[in-house]
Amino acid sequence: MRLQMDTAQRLLTWLDVERVLKQRSVLWTRLPAGVLSVDCFASGLEVRHSADDRVVDEWLSKIFGNAYHRDQRCIRLRIGDSSYPVELTRDEGAAADIGQKNYPLWRDVTYLPIDETTTSDQLEQPAVQPIVEMPVGWASGPDLISFHSFKGGVGRTTSLMTYVAACMQEPGAAPKKILVIDADLEAPGVSFWLDEANRPMVSFVQLLEALHYPPAGLDATLSYFAQELRKTSLNVGGLQRELFILPAALDLAEIQDMPVAPEHLARNPGNPWQLSDHLHALGNHLGVDAVFIDLRAGLSELASPILFDPRVDHFFVSTVAPQSVQGMAEVLRRLYAFNRQLPAAQLENARPTVVLSMLTKELRDAGHYELALKALGEAYPTDDALSPGVQWLEAEFLSTLMSIGSLREALDTLPQSSRLFASATEWARGLYAEPLQIQTTTSADDISPAATPRHEQASRLYEVCRAAEFADSSATSVILATEPLINLGKHFANELPNLLMIGAKGAGKTFTFRQLVGASKWQHFLSKLGFDPANTTDAAIFPVLWSDNIEDKPDGEIKLAQNSTANLIQSDKQLLLSASVVRRLIEEALKAPPDHWEDFWDTLIARQLGITHGGLQVINQTLAKHSSRVIFVFDGIEDTFKDADNRHVNEAIHALLRLPNRVSELDNRYMGVIVFVRADYVQATIRQNLGQWLQRFQAFRLHWNPESFLRLAFMLSCQAGVISNDPKSAESLRIEDLKTELERLWGKKLGSEKSKEAHSARWVYAALCDLKGNVQARDLVRFLKFAASFESNRTGQTWPDRLLAPESMRKAIPDCSVEKVTEAKSEVAPLRRWMDLMEQSGIRNLKVPFSQEQARLDASLLGSLQELGVVYEDVDGALGEERLFLPEIYRYGLGFVTSATGRPRTQALLKKNIGAIPL
Structure with missing residues (x-):
C-alpha cells in the first residue's frame, strides 16, 4: 500500500x-x-x-x-x-x-517488508531482533509436507493424495509408511474419504486440544494417538505399505465448537513452532517416512503455523484463474518476505513448489496461463537468473478426478494424472533414495587439491575440453554423428553433395570441414558417420578455401588432401596454391573487382587443377576424362572476408554461395560443392528470398538440439575417463540412458535427489541456449572446460555421485558468457556495432528486460541481433517498451543485470518459445 x-x-x-x-x-x-x-x-x-x-x-x-x-x-x-x-x-x-x-x-x-528497495526513512535502524525466532532443524525422522491453496476447489487435496499414491507405488523394497493429516478445520477433505473400517477414534481437533492441555504429558499423548491410528491404518498392496489418516474431526460438531486452534500452539513464547514439532514427533511414533498436511485454504491462522515453518516442504496449488493467482501471489510474497530472514542454505531448501492445476490445452494457449506464470514467479523471486524462485509443476484437468469418493478410489485413480503423477513419482524416489554422503574437507592436508582422484579427473576433463574447444586443435578428433550430418549421408550416399552447410559461430563448421579433409574421401567420411561404404559413392575431397586457424604445411592435412586429388587427375602439384597466395588473390580481387565474381571462383578452382581456360564445364569434363569425382569444400569465409556489409565483399560471398546452384546445372556431374558459412553472413549477403535459401538447406544446417547436446557431453566425458564407455557409443544410446550416464558427470540435480534444484542436464541446456532453444557445441565444451577448471582447484564439499559440484557449474556460466561475447565481438559485426554503440553512449549495467531506445538499437540492428539469437523481443507479454531479453549465455558477457521481473520472464519465455524446457 x-x-x-x-x-x-x-x-x-x-x-x-x-x-x-x-x-x-x-x-x-x-x-x-x-x-x-x-x-x-x-x-x-x-x-x-x-x-x-x-x-x-x-x-x-x-x-x-x-x-x-x-x-x-x-x-x-x-x-x-x-x-x-x-x-x-x-x-x-x-x-x-x-x-x-x-x-x-x-x-x-504481514508487517514484514516484501520490497527489497524499502527506503531508509522507513527502516531507520537495524532490527533489534528477527521478527520471529527461527526453528531448530530436525536431525532425523519423517519429512513434513504441506499442501495449501488460496481458494478452495482448486485440486489441493487431490494433488496431495497424488503424492501419497506415488509414495505407495514407489518400487523400492523398503517398507512404506505415510501419515496424512487433514488440517482443514473449516472444510475437511480427506476426512470424508474415510470408510468406517479406516476411520480412527481420534481427530486433529482432539490432537490440538490434547497438545495444548496435555492430561498426562506430551509423550503419553502422542503415544495414545499413534496407537489409535495404527488400529485403522490402510494397507496398500500388502503389509509393507501402510497409510495412516488423521481426520480433521470425528464429526463436524467438533469444528463448530473448537476452543483450541493451531494458532494457540503457535503463540507459545518458548517455542512458536511446537505444532510442527509435535506432528513430526507423532510421525516418529508411527515410524512413517513422511507426514502430509492438508492445510486450510486462504489467509487463515488455521494454516499459518505450518505455512511459515521453513522445515516443511511446501506445495501451493492454484488454477490459472485470476482470483486464485492473485491470492496465491500474496501468499508467496509474504512467504518470501518471511524466508528472507533465513541463512542462504536454508533459504534455498525452503523453496516452495507451485502446482498449476486443472490445466487444459485451451487454458495453456490462453493468456491467463502466461500471466499466472509471470505473477506467481515475481511473487517469490530469486537472485539466480537460471533457476526460478519456485519449483513449477502442472496438473492436467481430468473429469474422473472430480468424483473421488474414497481413499482406495483416490489411490487407484490419481496415478491417471500423468503429468503431476510423474512429478510426484520423482519426488517419491528422492524421499526413499539413499542420502548422499556429502563430505566437507577441513584438515590442513586437504587445502591443496592436487592429490585427489577427483581433482585429477577434473583436470583430464579440462584438457579434453580445452583441446576440443576450437576445431583447429585437432583434425583427428572423434566425430559425433549429429542429425545434420546423418541427413548429409542419407541424401548424398549415392550422389555428390552440392550444398551450403550453414551454422552459427561455434556450431562446428570448421570441425566438420576438417573431418572431411582429414577423411580425404567422401566414402571414408560417411563410414565414420556409420554408413556402409559398400552402399556409398566415392569422391575425393579438395579444400579450396580454409580457416586461418588451419596451418597450411607441405605435409599438412590441406596439402595431403589436395595432392590426393591432383594424383587422380594427373595434374601438376606445383600448381596448388598456398593459403597466403589464396588470400592475396582474394585481396587483389577486392581492390580491383572482376566483372563477374563467379569467374573468379571458377578460376581459383581450375588453376589448381592445371586448367588454364574455361569454367565449371571444363573442370567437370576434366574430371570425367579421368573418371574422378571430386567434392570442392570451402570454409573460413569469415576469416577471409571480415566485413560482409562491404559491397565488393558482399558480391564475392554472394557469388560463392551461388556456386552450388551453378554446379547443379552441369550435365553428368563429376563434381560436388560444400560451402561452410556462418548464418549471419548468409543473412547479410542474400537480400532476396532469404527464407527460401535457408529452407533449402535446413536439413543440413549445423545446429545442436537437446539430444545432440547430451551426446556431445557424453562423448567428452568418455574421452576424459569420467564415464567408462566408448565415445562412439554416444551415437547409439537412448536419451534416457544418456541422462543416466551423465549423472556421473554432473549429477541428477544441482543438489541432492530430494532437493528442489533443477535437473542438471536441463539447467545446463537452459543456461547455454538462446531463447529460441538453440545451443552451440562450443558453448557446451567451453562450459565443461571452465567447470572442470574450477573443480580441479576446489576444496570443500565432495559429491560422491558426480565429478562436477553444483558450485563449479554455477561459477562456470559467467566466465563462459564473457569468453563467448569477447570472441563473438571480434567476429560478428552486428554484435560488435551494438557493443560499440553502448560503449560510446556510456551505457552500463542495463537491466533485462530493456527497451530498444535504452540499448541504442535501430530497427535494422535489432533485426540482425534477433536473427543471431542475441536478443529476443517478447511482443505478447504486455511489457510496454521494455520487452527485449537476453539469454544468459550473452547477458553476463554484455554486462547486463536482471530485474526482479526479468528473472522469471526469461524462464517463461524459453518455455513459451519451445513448448517446454527439454531434458
Whole structure:
C-alpha cells in the first residue's frame, strides 16, 4: 500500500494508527534512534523515548503527514473529525524495548517488508531482533509436507493424495509408511474419504486440544494417538505399505465448537513452532517416512503455523484463474518476505513448489496461463537468473478426478494424472533414495587439491575440453554423428553433395570441414558417420578455401588432401596454391573487382587443377576424362572476408554461395560443392528470398538440439575417463540412458535427489541456449572446460555421485558468457556495432528486460541481433517498451543485470518459445 500518500485518508480508528506504525516499524523491530518503545491503546498512543521531543514529532509527522498535529499532540481520525491523543514520555538512560514476542502468524508476518528497495526513512535502524525466532532443524525422522491453496476447489487435496499414491507405488523394497493429516478445520477433505473400517477414534481437533492441555504429558499423548491410528491404518498392496489418516474431526460438531486452534500452539513464547514439532514427533511414533498436511485454504491462522515453518516442504496449488493467482501471489510474497530472514542454505531448501492445476490445452494457449506464470514467479523471486524462485509443476484437468469418493478410489485413480503423477513419482524416489554422503574437507592436508582422484579427473576433463574447444586443435578428433550430418549421408550416399552447410559461430563448421579433409574421401567420411561404404559413392575431397586457424604445411592435412586429388587427375602439384597466395588473390580481387565474381571462383578452382581456360564445364569434363569425382569444400569465409556489409565483399560471398546452384546445372556431374558459412553472413549477403535459401538447406544446417547436446557431453566425458564407455557409443544410446550416464558427470540435480534444484542436464541446456532453444557445441565444451577448471582447484564439499559440484557449474556460466561475447565481438559485426554503440553512449549495467531506445538499437540492428539469437523481443507479454531479453549465455558477457521481473520472464519465455524446457 502507498503509506506516505494516503495514510491520513485511511485513519478511521486507533487500530488503523497501530497498523500503520506496525508496518513502518516492521512490527516494532525497527524504530528511530532515541525511540525506546511505542504502545497503542484505545485511549491513546504512548511513545517512550530518550531523544528530544522534536525528533519524535518529526518521525510521527513523516509517517502520518498532515494527520498528525504537533501542537495538540494528536492524530486526526476521519470519522467525526475525532482525534487520537499522543503522549510522549521522556526516559533518558533507558534501553530500547526489545519489543513484544512475535509469532509465525499472518497478523505478524504481514508487517514484514516484501520490497527489497524499502527506503531508509522507513527502516531507520537495524532490527533489534528477527521478527520471529527461527526453528531448530530436525536431525532425523519423517519429512513434513504441506499442501495449501488460496481458494478452495482448486485440486489441493487431490494433488496431495497424488503424492501419497506415488509414495505407495514407489518400487523400492523398503517398507512404506505415510501419515496424512487433514488440517482443514473449516472444510475437511480427506476426512470424508474415510470408510468406517479406516476411520480412527481420534481427530486433529482432539490432537490440538490434547497438545495444548496435555492430561498426562506430551509423550503419553502422542503415544495414545499413534496407537489409535495404527488400529485403522490402510494397507496398500500388502503389509509393507501402510497409510495412516488423521481426520480433521470425528464429526463436524467438533469444528463448530473448537476452543483450541493451531494458532494457540503457535503463540507459545518458548517455542512458536511446537505444532510442527509435535506432528513430526507423532510421525516418529508411527515410524512413517513422511507426514502430509492438508492445510486450510486462504489467509487463515488455521494454516499459518505450518505455512511459515521453513522445515516443511511446501506445495501451493492454484488454477490459472485470476482470483486464485492473485491470492496465491500474496501468499508467496509474504512467504518470501518471511524466508528472507533465513541463512542462504536454508533459504534455498525452503523453496516452495507451485502446482498449476486443472490445466487444459485451451487454458495453456490462453493468456491467463502466461500471466499466472509471470505473477506467481515475481511473487517469490530469486537472485539466480537460471533457476526460478519456485519449483513449477502442472496438473492436467481430468473429469474422473472430480468424483473421488474414497481413499482406495483416490489411490487407484490419481496415478491417471500423468503429468503431476510423474512429478510426484520423482519426488517419491528422492524421499526413499539413499542420502548422499556429502563430505566437507577441513584438515590442513586437504587445502591443496592436487592429490585427489577427483581433482585429477577434473583436470583430464579440462584438457579434453580445452583441446576440443576450437576445431583447429585437432583434425583427428572423434566425430559425433549429429542429425545434420546423418541427413548429409542419407541424401548424398549415392550422389555428390552440392550444398551450403550453414551454422552459427561455434556450431562446428570448421570441425566438420576438417573431418572431411582429414577423411580425404567422401566414402571414408560417411563410414565414420556409420554408413556402409559398400552402399556409398566415392569422391575425393579438395579444400579450396580454409580457416586461418588451419596451418597450411607441405605435409599438412590441406596439402595431403589436395595432392590426393591432383594424383587422380594427373595434374601438376606445383600448381596448388598456398593459403597466403589464396588470400592475396582474394585481396587483389577486392581492390580491383572482376566483372563477374563467379569467374573468379571458377578460376581459383581450375588453376589448381592445371586448367588454364574455361569454367565449371571444363573442370567437370576434366574430371570425367579421368573418371574422378571430386567434392570442392570451402570454409573460413569469415576469416577471409571480415566485413560482409562491404559491397565488393558482399558480391564475392554472394557469388560463392551461388556456386552450388551453378554446379547443379552441369550435365553428368563429376563434381560436388560444400560451402561452410556462418548464418549471419548468409543473412547479410542474400537480400532476396532469404527464407527460401535457408529452407533449402535446413536439413543440413549445423545446429545442436537437446539430444545432440547430451551426446556431445557424453562423448567428452568418455574421452576424459569420467564415464567408462566408448565415445562412439554416444551415437547409439537412448536419451534416457544418456541422462543416466551423465549423472556421473554432473549429477541428477544441482543438489541432492530430494532437493528442489533443477535437473542438471536441463539447467545446463537452459543456461547455454538462446531463447529460441538453440545451443552451440562450443558453448557446451567451453562450459565443461571452465567447470572442470574450477573443480580441479576446489576444496570443500565432495559429491560422491558426480565429478562436477553444483558450485563449479554455477561459477562456470559467467566466465563462459564473457569468453563467448569477447570472441563473438571480434567476429560478428552486428554484435560488435551494438557493443560499440553502448560503449560510446556510456551505457552500463542495463537491466533485462530493456527497451530498444535504452540499448541504442535501430530497427535494422535489432533485426540482425534477433536473427543471431542475441536478443529476443517478447511482443505478447504486455511489457510496454521494455520487452527485449537476453539469454544468459550473452547477458553476463554484455554486462547486463536482471530485474526482479526479468528473472522469471526469461524462464517463461524459453518455455513459451519451445513448448517446454527439454531434458
